[in-house]
Amino acid sequence: MPDSISLLIADDHELVRLALQHALRPLADALDLFTADDAASTEAALAGRSLAGAPVQVALIDWGMPGVAGIAWFRTLIAANPATRVVVMSGAENPTTVRELLAAGAAGFIPKTDSAAVILQALRLVLAGGTYAPARLLSADAAVTSNREAGKDTLNPGIDALTGRQLDVLRLLAKGMPNKLIARELALSEGTIKVHLLAIFRTLNVNNRTEAVVAATAFLADSG
Secondary structure (H helix, E strand, O other): OOOEEEEEEEOOOHHHHHHHHHHOHHHOOEEEEEEEOOHHHHHHHHHHHHHOOOOOOEEEEEOOOOOOOHHHHHHHHHHHOOOOEEEEEEOOOOHHHHHHHHHOOOOEEEEOOOOHHHHHHHHHHHHOOOOEOOHHHOOOHHHHHHHHHOOOOOOOHHHHHOOHHHHHHHHHHHOOOOHHHHHHHHOOOHHHHHHHHHHHHHHHOOOOHHHHHHHHHHHHHHHO
8 A cells, every 4th residue: 555645535524524534544654635525626626636736546425415416427527537536435325326336437336334444445445456346236236135135145245155264264354464363363374374365265256355355344344
């Protein structure tokens, strides 16, 4: 992760902005924070930074702010700020909207019901070049509805396929432990931990530790 990150938090509720500023401090040693409370101030903040030659790296924007006119507004904003990774937050979880946002170029979608830990990991993934959205919102609508009615976890369908030992490894991974400490905690060799991690990545359809941690953190927050 870079030592310095510029971040715009755009939300019309002051308490939400303050809470996010506090929760996201661990993103970098030097966090250059900007805030906005409606569509116009968001556009102005991003344009001002771009004109100054230092575009905002990540913009975390509320879907329901005053002046935000749905997908079309985000599509225009993203096109006007190609150097900024735009992540949308919302209290509503609509799979169709999420897929349309990602297709429009958004780098992620985070439900406001997610914990601070999940939001932090999601932004780390975005900063690393990835795209984040809960798996439950990327699957077919019918499957999402079916799983919710059955009371099943849908944050990552692959979670259910992990063995008990793999879940143990994943939980420790979510705590930020390196392989050596995970091996010591579970009384296993580092080689065995690496084998478990490879299996976890394959099962969850992720490419690295960061993506696995995002999946694990979301799962643990939902189940805990």
